[in-house]
Amino acid sequence: MADRIVLNTVSYHGSGAIKEIVGIAQNKGFKHVFVASDPDLIKFGVTAKVTDLLDEAGIPYTVYSNIKPNPTIENVQSGVKAFKECGADSIITIGGGSSMDTAKAIGIIITNPEFEDVRSLEGVAPTKNHAVPTIAVPTTAGTAAEVTINYVITDVEKKRKFVCVDTNDIPEVAIVDPDMMSSMPKGLTASTGMDALTHAIEGYTTRGAWELTDMFHLEAIKLIGANLRDAVENKPEGRKGMAMAQYIAGMGFSNVGLGIDHAMAHTLSAYYDTPHGVACAMFLPISMEFNRDFTGEKYREIARVLGVKGVDEMSQEEYRDAAINAVKQLSKDVGIPEKNEKIKEEDLDQLATDALADACYPGNPREATKEQVIEMFRMLM
Structure with a gap:
């Protein structure tokens, strides 16, 4: 089977890149834009950096902000209703993974209404039409949702997250402007940055990895190691480096998959509302240790970059230890907690069951038993 790469039609990078939005919207003939952004970004004036441009250009828009940190089926369904009611023909999504995942699901359902229950989008959904024309503007350097074919929705009723993978959901345009990330607090910068590192390391070691994606992932790991600490301190060069790093990681993992870290992190977030990046970061050294004997010489290159x-x-054992320890040190330096006090012993069996059923798990380089996954969850208690 041929290896595949799916990317945005076009992307813009660098300080001030958001200024490209008006010209894009005008050239594409957008008549009414559906702006999907979370409440905090609206509250702190981040969303306005884009909507002010639309106002100046006289481009009509409606803002939708019923978006939670772990977006739900209800967030998507109410967004579909709001999109239809305002007569929109396009989407600009501004935010982190939460805003973009919500917008992706809305955009897909508008053009493929047979999936309006949302749950039927789980896995590799057989959609026929590309999503509504979308411009994605990330405000965090982590999820890379602006360049991926994945999105994650929380099923509150069933206490689980489900992953949707669809080449039709990728935004046509990505605007990666580090200035849009400058107002993010330290904790969010750290957790989203470690999410990007998890993407890069899991993408580099996943079963589907190949030469082109290895190139992306190693460069992303290198950039994160060099820039995350400075980004947390809100240094411009650190922000710029992380903006590029997370996008490059997305170019890779979106096309080859992830592994057990993300499978467990999705489950942890669904049960205890743990921020996704924090969950990924806490599991990263644990999952790396679990996978170490199934990664060939790749940990040597991780340690090197x-x-x-x-x-x-x-020796092989030494460079594998070195890679894991370097990740632990970076996580410690940016303030990621090592434990999660919310995990309950009585939940462990179901947590492990759900993690093994997660769409990210099959990409892991090593098979895991339920008992092994339970033990990895227990390590965070």
């Missing part, structure tokens, strides 16, 4: 010296003189 994270700045570990002398890796070529190390």
